Each structure stands twice: as C-alpha cells, then as structure tokens.
C-alpha cells in the first residue's frame with residue numbers, strides 16, 4: 233500500500249472490499265438498538281436553556297456578586313437568563329427565590345472562534361483546581377445566618393456540592409470527571425426513593441478517570457450511550473441523571489423526566505458544524521477510498537446512503553487507555569445501583585451494560601472535536617492517524633486557544649517532562665495516548681488524503 237500505483241489498484245478492488253466490510257468481524261460486538269421516546273425539539277432546546285432540571289442552586293445575588301453580570305447574552309435569552317453565562321439557568325423556588333443552576337451546557341457547549349457551539353463537548357473546563365472547602369463552608373454559614381429562606385432553597389445544592397467537589401479533581405485542565413460525579417452522587421442517594429443520605433452507601437473508585445465530552449450530534453446514530461457503550465435502554469433517563477445533584481424525591485424526578493423526550497429530540501436534531509475553510513475536493517475524493525478501505529468497517533460510511541455499524545471494539549483491538557472501561561468493571565456497585573434504581577424502572581427503563589472496550593464513534597463533524605480519544609489525550613487528528621506524532625506532555629493556551637485547521641486540532645506546545653498540572657501528562661493512569669494504530673499503516677500521502685476527506689464529514 234506504499235505506492236501510488238497500489239493506491240489506484242486499491243480503488244479497483246474497493247467494491248469488493250466494501251462488500252466484505254459490511255460483515256462485522258466476529259470479535260466486534262454489534263450494539264442492538266432500543267426503543268426511544270419522541271418529542272418536540274424546539275421545546276427540548278428551550279428547556280435546556282431556561283428549564284428547571286435542578287430545583288436548587290445558588291441565590292442569584294450571590295452568583296452576580298461572585299461572577300458579575302454577563303452582558304454578552306450568547307444564547308439570546310430573555311429576562312434574568314440573559315444576564316448569566318452559557319451553562320447557567322435561572323429558576324424560581326417555591327418561595328419565589330431566584331436561583332442560578334448549572335446546566336448541561338457547562339460541559340456540552342464550547343465557545344469556538346468566539347461562537348457558542350451547543351452540543352460541542354467543552355474541552356476547556358478546569359477541574360484540576362482543588363476546591364476550597366473552608367471558603368465554601370463559610371459562605372454557606374453566612375447564608376444560613378443572614379437569609380434562612382434563601383439557605384433553605386439552596387440547601388440541596390450546597391449539601392451535594394460539599395460532598396462531591398473534593399472527589400472531582402483531575403490531573404490537568406481540559407478533562408472531565410463526569411463519571412466520578414455520577415458515582416459520588418449515586419453513593420449518596422437511595423436507589424429507589426432517590427432521597428439524599430449523608431453517608432456514602434458504597435466505596436468510591438480510588439481514581440478520577442478523565443474523559444473528554446462527546447459531541448451531541450453523534451447520538452442520533454448511536455444505539456448505546458457513552459464511550460464504553462454502557463448506556464442501554466431509554467436514553468432520556470440517562471440524559472436526566474444530572475438531576476440527582478439536587479433531587480428531593482421521585483415525584484420531582486418524574487416531573488423532570490417528562491421533559492426528556494423533548495430534550496432527546498433536540499439533541500438528535502443537531503447537525504455537525506461544517507468545516508469553514510476551503511477543501512481540496514480531489515484530494516478528499518482520494519481520501520474517501522483510503523478511508524473506506526481502512527476505517528469504515530468500524531466508523532461507517534458517509535454521504536448519501538451512509539451507514540454506521542454501531543460496533544463495540546474490544547480493548548485489546550483498539551488498544552487505547554483501558555482505565556475507563558476497567559474502572560466500570562472494577563466498581564460493579566455503581567452499575568448495580570443504577571440497574572435497581574428508579575432510572576431502571578418502566579416506563580422508559582434504562583440500564584447499564586458494562587463492557588470491555590470502546591464504541592467506534594461516528595466521525596461527523598470530528599474536525600472540530602479535538603482533543604481526541606475518550607480521554608482527550610491527543611491534541612490533533614493528524615496525530616490520531618500517526619502515533620509517532622503524539623506528544624507525551626503537551627499544553628494548549630486556555631485563554632487564547634488557536635485551532636489548527638490543517639492538522640485538525642489545537643495548536644499546542646510540548647515538553648520533555650511534566651510540570652505540575654500545566655501539561656497534559658500522558659504517562660498518568662487513565663491519561664495514556666497509546667493505541668488506535670490504524671492510521672500508522674498509511675503513507676503520508678494517504679494520511680493527508682484521509683484528513684482532507686474527514687474535513688467533509
């Protein structure tokens with residue numbers, strides 16, 4: 233496959249190869265679909281940017297004192313919602329107290345080249361900072377003394393925050409501890425009644441497994457949710473799990489749940505952003521052949537009549553960092569919590585099916601979703617396809633990030649050794665950048681062509 237002549241020869245055989253590739257190799261598991269709810273996508277979007285999927289938060293004045301008012305109104309909202317950042321909504325408590333709640337868009341929207349892209353995983357959150365528990369406690373006590381009514385409205389939020397934040401610290405900025413967040417919250421909730429319990433009912437995993445945040449526009453093709461494909465059954469129930477941050481009982485959960493057919497409809501309606509720069513169409517057409525030959529058996533085909541195979545690839549085949557799926561296997565207490573919980577009950581039953589590998593994701597709009605792999609360990613798509621180029625320690629500029637539209641990823645600086653939390657350190661457990669060597673067999677020319685093709689997806 234190293235010569236140009238062979239490349240065109242490959243084109244002759246492509247029909248044959250495609251027919252062959254339709255059959256999933258035996259060791260890759262096809263993920264069966266499950267029935268999903270339907271809903272109204274416009275209502276779903278409205279709920280996401282103004283709704284009350286949490287019923288307790290930070291009193292509005294305290295939020296504005298701490299963060300000020302945001303006059304950019306990037307989501308074009310009205311009323312007080314227009315004054316808070318993307319990633320926060322204002323809700324009103326039963327006692328008429330306006331509270332600011334964190335939303336899905338904290339993690340599922342990113343400001344990219346000065347525009348908010350809803351559904352793009354936020355790779356700029358910083359969970360590497362140790363929370364200041366003393367400051368938090370002092371703030372809560374002050375509120376309790378000065379405004380008992382506000383304290384009451386915020387109590388569920390603070391009790392949860394105090395318990396979870398110390399467990400969410402990551403080794404570097406730009407990775408997400410959402411899996412640990414879910415685990416800590418589950419440990420403090422009765423599975424059936426969802427009522428808060430101060431003492432954790434199970435052991436927590438000893439390591440925060442870092443993840444990237446997947447793009448929402450991929451979900452419409454997927455038969456299972458999450459990197460390891462563990463989310464089975466009704467997706468709406470998984471979408472609403474953040475509600476356990478502050479939920480008081482199952483009546484509240486049921487009310488929140490009633491909106492999640494609409495939220496799912498919205499998430500499924502999102503289209504991937506188009507690559508904004510010129511594309512060399514001839515090169516991309518060549519790249520399509522190489523892609524169909526080397527990549528589509530796992531990632532599917534694109535364009536008219538495109539197919540997505542929905543495969544779970546075993547860890548020993550993809551060879552990327554295994555800590556994420558292994559942590560799920562080693563901590564079965566969380567899947568058993570979920571599988572006997574309110575979330576697993578009909579109507580709209582969901583369940584967790586722990587796996588030993590990763591879903592080969594659809595690649596629509598993948599040009600914009602750097603850094604890559606489930607743990608955000610590789611800064612550019614070029615380096616995904618050429619493992620020799622992957623930096624061991626690397627850092628991007630979080631204040632003035634610059635996107636590389638050729639290599640498809642973040643411009644970064646690499647180093648010879650780690651420097652505290654500053655550099656992404658791929659030698660740490662869970663942060664490894666190895667595996668997925670499927671691009672290494674290609675020539676530089678073939679790789680360039682594939683990258684050009686990927687810009688069109």
Ligand code: HEC
Pocket residue numbers: 285335336337338339340408409410411413443444445446447448450451454456457458459460471472473474475495499
């Ligand atoms: C603290 C950050 C955070 C918040 C808040 C959050 N998510 Fe996520 N979400 C993640 C991460 C991280 C993953 C990937 C986890 C994994 O696969 O292991 C994820 C996965 C998902 C997926 C799966 C996508 C796929 O392709 O498999 C969907 C859909 C989703 N979240 C929707 C939501 C919705 C809706 C909300 C709000 C109600 C929400 N999330 C709140 C971080 C967050």
Ligand code: HEC
Pocket residue numbers: 459523526527528529530531545549550552553590591592593595598601603604605606607613616617668670671682
């Ligand atoms: C054997 C199946 C398989 C083959 C063949 C394969 N991939 Fe993948 N690919 C995967 C899996 C599984 C992942 C997820 C790995 C992870 O996140 O740990 C992945 C991840 C990726 C990602 C990162 C996606 C993201 O959002 O982080 C890109 C880009 C990618 N593959 C491109 C390609 C290209 C291009 C080819 C062909 C040269 C290819 N893959 C061949 C299974 C495969």
